Amino acid sequence: MAEDNETELEDLPGVGPATAEKLEDSEFDSLEAIAVATPSELAASTDIGDKNASKIINAAREEAEVGGFETGNKLLERRKNVSKIPTGGEEFDELLDGGIETQTITELYGEYGSGKTQIAHQLAVNVQLPEEEGGLDSSAIYIDTENSFRPERIKQMAEGVGIDEEEALDNIFVARAYNSNHQMLLVEKAQELAKEQEEEEEGKQVKLLVIDSLTSHFRAEYVGRGALAERQQKLNKHLHEAIKFTNLFNAAALVTNQVQSNPDAFFGDPTRPIGGNILGHMATFRLYLRKSKGEKRIARLVDSPCLPEGEGVFTINKEGIRDA
Incomplete structure (x- = not known):
């Protein structure tokens, strides 16, 4: 903008x-x-x-100069402002052409233990890296809906990339969301916080918004087909606020998502993400994570406007996300 x-x-x-x-x-x-x-x-x-x-x-x-028509070349020039946050794994980053993009929503979905929260923790650390080391020298906002954020894990990952552990924790603003309405309010509050960070002389700008997980409260509170329309309407509004955040602050939004099994699938993987078409259309990049042997995990790029589908292998160890 x-x-x-x-x-x-x-x-x-x-x-x-x-x-x-x-x-x-x-x-x-x-x-x-x-x-x-x-x-x-x-x-x-x-x-x-x-x-x-x-x-x-x-x-x-x-x-x-927002909302009007513009040439492709002008849009290409504006795209130069887009930055990327590395994941920590070279093969994983190669899958994403360098990492997760600012000005977009990236969705991670997969079963329990597939690595969604671990990646969210790692990105909250990596966004703080100096620009010469691939980071954005910025801070992160982390909305925790499942009580899964662990400061001890942040300290391990910070040590793994050579960042001061206490500073790493100081640059991550965490809030626990207790229901879907509270979760939606926190995204609005995140805009206020990001603005305050921009105005502080010594504050690091916020370049990452994490919602872990996006759908757990909505799934628990809106049960049955009768509540589906209201759930999707609220989820749609919630995601629009997240997109607004990414555009206002040239930030990346990372959302993790739960999955369910599709009993009608006779062939292939029956695992499907929660959220339906609303989330499918709003997320710019969709990544399906699944377990492999031992500490290995597989990330599959399912949807992207500019990158081909593909897979990348990574591991989760004490230092964080690394190559297999």
């Missing part, structure tokens, strides 16, 4: 001092944040009505 230091919120049509203050109080304090909002979100925050909210959003999009 384009940076614009000249246009103030009050320069937008229909935004006076009082409205600008309400927007800032609701975290719509930049042109980019307003540009990617919906009219209903903006109207609810400022009491100005959907029609006026639409005018403000359209003006912000024009000023911030």
Whole structure:
């Protein structure tokens, strides 16, 4: 997104001092944040009505150069801002052409013990690596829904890549989500935290948002076909907030996902990820993890807009994710 230091919120049509203050109080304090909002979100925050909210959003999009048509070459130029976070395994990184991308959602799904949480821990460490070592010299936000985050594991992985253990823990902001509504709220709070980090002189910018796991609360709270539509609607809204986060902060979103067995599958692997088409469409990269012999794990790239399907083998040891 384009940076614009000249246009103030009050320069937008229909935004006076009082409205600008309400927007800032609701975290719509930049042109980019307003540009990617919906009219209903903006109207609810400022009491100005959907029609006026639409005018403000359209003006912000024009000023911030968001949402219009552009040539392929211009888009290619903007894509140069995309960064990648290495996983720790060369073969795994090769599968992803260097690691997980910023400005996207990457989904990891697989059975218990396939390595989803281990990879999430490793990326929360690797994003802190200096740029010359392949990292982004940044911090991470970790939303834990299954009480699976372990600071002791972070310390082991930090030692494995040569980062100070205490600093590594200081650069990971962890919150435990107790239900789906709380989980959705935490993604909104993550935007506030990331903004605070940007404003701090000594703070590291947030370049990774982890949700581990994305679907466990939704799966437990919305049971049966009668609740499916409501579950998918809330999950869709949740994922849109995650995408908004990645665009606002040029960050990567990593979500882990549970699986279920498809009894109708007579051939091949019957394992299927939870979340249906909503998650299938929203996740830019989908990786299926499964166990192999001993400490070996296999990552299969199932879906990507620009990379071929393929598999990579990695191991999980005391130091973290490594080559097999």
